[in-house]
Amino acid sequence: MIQYEKNHKGCDMIHELTIKITGEAGQGIQTIGSALCKIFKDAGYYLFANQDYMSRIRGGNNIFQLRIADKPVYVPRKFSDIIIALDRFSVECHKDTVSPDGVILLDKKRFKIAEEHSRFVHIPMFDMARETGGDEQFVNSLACGILTGMIGIEDHFVVKVVKDTFSQKTDDILQRNLKVAKAGYDFSKNHLPQNRFSIQSGNFTESLLMNGNEAIALGAIAAGCKFYSAYPMTPSTSIMNVMAHYAKDFHIVVEQAEDEIAAINMIIGASFAGVRSMTGTSGGGFALMAEGLSLAGMTETPIVVVDAQRPAPATGFPTRTEQGDLEFLLHAGHGEFARAVFSPGTIEEAFFGTIRAFDLAEKYQIPVLIMTDQHLADSYMNIDMFDLERIKIQRHIISKEDSGLVKDYKRYQFTESGISPRAIPSWINGVIYADSDEHTEEGHITESATLRNLMMEKRFYKKMEGLSKETEKLRVYDVQGADCVLIGFGSTYGVLKEVSECFHQKKIGHIHIPQVWPFPLAEITALLNDAKKIIVVENNAGAQLARLLRRETGIKADKSLLKYDGRPFDLDYLLEQVEKD
Amino acid sequence: MEIKDLKSNDEIAWCPGCGNFGILNALKRAIVKLNRAPKDILLVSGIGQAAKLPHYTRCNCFNGLHGRALPVAAAAKIANHHLTVIVTTGDGDCYGEGGNHFIHNIRRNIDITVIVHDNQIYGLTKGQASPTTDPGYITKFQPSGVVLEPFHALEMAIVLGAGFVARGYSANTEHLSWLITEGIQHRGFSLIDVLQPCVSFNKKNTHEWYGKRVYKVNDDGSYHPEDKAVAFQKASEWGDRIPIGIIYKTDKKSYEENIGLSNHLPLVDESIENTDISGILKDFI
Structure with a gap:
């Protein structure tokens, strides 16, 4: 039996909580979610927040899920400890996802729900919002107050964030939101059991x-x-939105093509x-870019392209996640040319990896791809402050000063590298x-076979040789002597890390690949030489990483754990799967 | 600077008698007349016979993909607005494969000059109909004759709000050279559609055919290219008489002026080594 910490009733202090806010599109689920993130961050919790939203502007069912803890957390949990349902449909959708000790907060009268359920806690949220704020639309701030009250966050954190959130609105709107949030907070204090959901802060405030x-965007x-x-x-x-927001400050041109x-x-x-x-x-957009990618390869023009993956084929699940483009990105573009493909697994890797992508693109005069997915793209975490000292920008061009000395310039001059x-x-x-x-x-255009050979060697072989000497280091945990090694790339980093750390009797190690191309062949072969068991974990159906591993190293994984339902791996799901083995 | 300074070492691969020679000469003359240094000129092209032109000059050249010259040219201009950016393209490249970029770069109104070698046929792929082939014209691929309505580039450009819309004729080098000079000097998107006989594959729209029809619209003092309605009518004229010259011209702000680039150092000249983002990280605390 693995020993990972769950929220057992009767524990003196629980270590983490999962909170789900759910309602239909247009109810401001994201506003309340963002506000809660800021409150928990200010209060020093580690947090992970993800959204599950439908490709529509109104209606449907949307979720904002927050996991808060006293140590870093990276992925969602299967069950929620507190669910706030803002419409009837949400109750139906999520009543079976509440944890054994959890609760669902709902407005029974408003949703016309007669059914009883041991987990239901009825709160007349919409009446309260109208009575204290004058309008039902304030139910968001009410929910915010209720939740923070239940968890025992000091109320000044709530006041600050509500003020920040509505600072652009009129003072009347701000005051009403404050009043409603306080009403929710007081309701929790007076009517809901205290301490049941109190959790210790991680004192992580500098984040x-x-x-x-x-x-x-910040990396770029x-x-x-x-x-x-x-x-x-x-x-x-x-x-694009973030780039556009800061474009003026940094003299960047952002153009919608x-x-x-x-x-x-x-x-x-x-x-x-x-x-x-x-x-x-x-x-889908990247598919349209394939010819251009090849052009960058041929003309040796440095570019950086991000593919934030979503489930395909074709339009697929527009708002959900998948890692199905791996093989596509490795091969996209007609013909053969050098490229690098980054596969960041964390916010920090996304930031520093982007800076590195620009550097490599310019140094080798190649296209560099950054492969993320909806899970990494949209999920919020609080993280350590970036160490900006690590950033050293170096241009790989003939400087303006030296340009005056250039004579008889040849753009594609043959060189050793x-x-x-x-x-x-x-x-x-x-x-x-x-x-x-x-x-x-x-x-100039040529038909020469000799030149063709030399140019292919230059663009492809020689550049790949250089590139493969400076790939990103693998992130490795407990692989030596492990009973089982989990391997992943991109956004699965967090779930691999958390799962590995949960096991104590069995030793589970993991390897995260932050740059899948050039494939870190030597490094990974050395690590896997004596591996007892290898499991490759991927958010796709084709076991693309396992196949790449085999193709490049000859190492055959013992098993692939695949998920292609458009949802990221949650901790409990992967734990169960790994435990079975 | 003289014409010979613009000569490249590259061997010309066009058919003898091709209309492209006239366009090449006209362009070189315009560059000499404007006295722009070749190092500050960028010629961008896609694929097709027209796309080979930049190689035959001594200017900077980016010879990219079929249909995609315009986005490359537009962004090169954004990156360095001190460059004079000229696109040499064809009726297939610009109006067919690259039609969407034609539409939206007119809307963008970037200060580039687009010279379309319009021979009303596909030359490099040996004689299929192009977007501007006259209806009824028989090709191997259209054995019953072309049935599609021609792409009315000049009317379209006027409707989309292009500030400089012109038509030239490759055999009239001096006139064409004047049009190119005017187009380069115009601030914003300039379109110069050039009637260009294809001696190998277009047996209808020959030198003789065009020669009998073209007339210079600006010779008529009563023609006002600033009048949009009149210009549209003139742009539609195609038959026994075909107007060449500046068909439509109006002053409007270019993209660079609209986004405030013009008053800035070109982006390419800005140092990036010491970019400091610590200020904006505060938004994420």
């Missing part, structure tokens, strides 16, 4: 609260990205002219030819 997309800004062009596509769109084909060709144009450029999309010195148009006195046709060193 950043952000999601994967925000981290990527820090890396000196000057041009971002994209066509909106869930779940990548918030990268007419389609993804334009987006990638635009960043190639901007990059050719000398600025660091990026685009972001999801699988395969990397030709890169001049910027108008900085040198000569001119630059770049071509998508096979070309000479000067950049």
Whole structure:
């Protein structure tokens, strides 16, 4: 039996809680969720928050789920300790997901629910919101007050966040929200059992609260990205929003392209002219970019492309998660050329990995892909402050000062490393030819077989050789002597880590791959040489990572744990699966 | 600067007698006339016979994908707005494969000059109909003749709000050179559609055919290219008489002016080594 900490009734102090706020689209589930995140963060809890929303603006059923703890947490749990249901449908959807000691808070009268259930706690939320705030719309702030009261958060944290949330609104609206939140808070104190859901704070107050997309956008800004062009596509769109929000402060141009084909060709144009450029999309948009990716490979133009994956084929589940594009990203684009593919697993890796992606793209003059998914893109965590000292931006171009000395420039000059010195148009006195046709060193079209061979060696072999010497280090936990090693890439990092740490009798290790291409062949082979059992964990149906591992190293995994229902692995699900073995 | 300074080492691969030679000469003359340094000029192209043109000059050249010259050109201009950016494209490249970019870059009104080598046929793929092939024209791929309505590029550009819409004729190099000069000097998106006989695959729209029909619209002092309704009518004229010249012209803010780029150092000249994001991290605390 594994020993992981659950919220047992009777424990002196519980270590974590899962809270679910659920209602229909348009009820402001996200507003209340964001407010709660800030409250818990200020109060020093570690938190993980994810949303499960439908591809619609009104109606349906949406969830904002928060997991708070006294130590870092990365993934959702299967059951919730407190569920706040804001409509009748939510009760039906989620009454079976409440934990054995949990409760569902609902407005029985409002939802016309006659049925009794041992977990139901009836609170006339809508009446209270109307009576204290004058309008039912304040039910959000009421819920916020009720929850924080139940958990025993000091009320000044609530007041601060409500004030921040509504600071842009009129004073009347702000005061009414404060009044309603207080009413909810007092209701908990007076009518709900105290201490049942009290949890100890992690005293983690010096933290950043952000999601994967925000981290990527901030990484791009820090890396000196000057041009971002994209066509909106869930779940990548918030990268563009964040870039646009800070564009003026950093003199960045963010341009909404007419389609993804334009987006990638635009960043190639901007990059050719000398600025660091990026685009972001999801699988369907990335499919449209495939030809442009090949163009970047052929013309040796550095670009960074983000694929925030969602379940496919075709439109798939627009708002959900999957890791089904791995093989696609490794091979996208006709022909053969060097590329790097990052697969960050945490907010920090998303941030620093993006900076690294820009550096590699420019150093090797190649396209670099950053593969995330909706789970990482949209989930919020509070994390340690970024160590900005780690960032060193170095340009890999002929500087403006040195450009005056350049004579008889050849854009594709043959070199030992395969990397030709890169001049910027108008900085040198000569001119630059770049071509998508096979070309000479000067950049003119050629049909020569000899030149073709040399150019392929330059663009493909030589660059890959250099790239494979500087791939990101694997993140490894307890692999030596482990009974079983779990392997994953991208957003599964958190669940692998938490699952490994839950086992005490059996030793479960894990390996997270933050850069899947070039494949970290030597490093992973050395680690897996004496592995007793290898399980590859992936959010897809094709066991793509397991196949890649076998193709590159000859190592065959003993088992694949796959999930392709559009939902991320939750801790309990993976625990169960690993426990079975 | 002289014409010979713009000569490239690359061997020209066009058919003898091709209309493209006239366009190449006209472009070189315009560059000499404007006295712009080749290092500050970027020619962008896609795929097709027109797309080879940048190789035959001594200017910066980005020869990209079929249909995708416009987004490359637009963003290069954004990255360095001191560059003079010119697109050399064809009727298939610009109006067919790249139609969406044609529409939206007119809307964007980026300050680039787009020269469309419009030979009303696909040359590089050997004679299929292009978006501008005259209805009824028989090809191997359209054995019963073309039935599609031609792509009315000039009317479309006027409707979409392009600030400079012109038509040239490759055999009239001097006139074309003047149009290109005017197009480059116009702030914003400039379209110059160039009638260009294809000596190999277009047996209808020949030098003789165009020669009998074209007339210079700006020779008529009573023609006002600022009048949108009149310009639209003129742009629609196609038959026994075909107008060449500046069909429509209006002053409007370019994209660069609209987003405030023009008053800035070009993006490419900004140093990025010391970008400090500590200030904005406060928004996430």
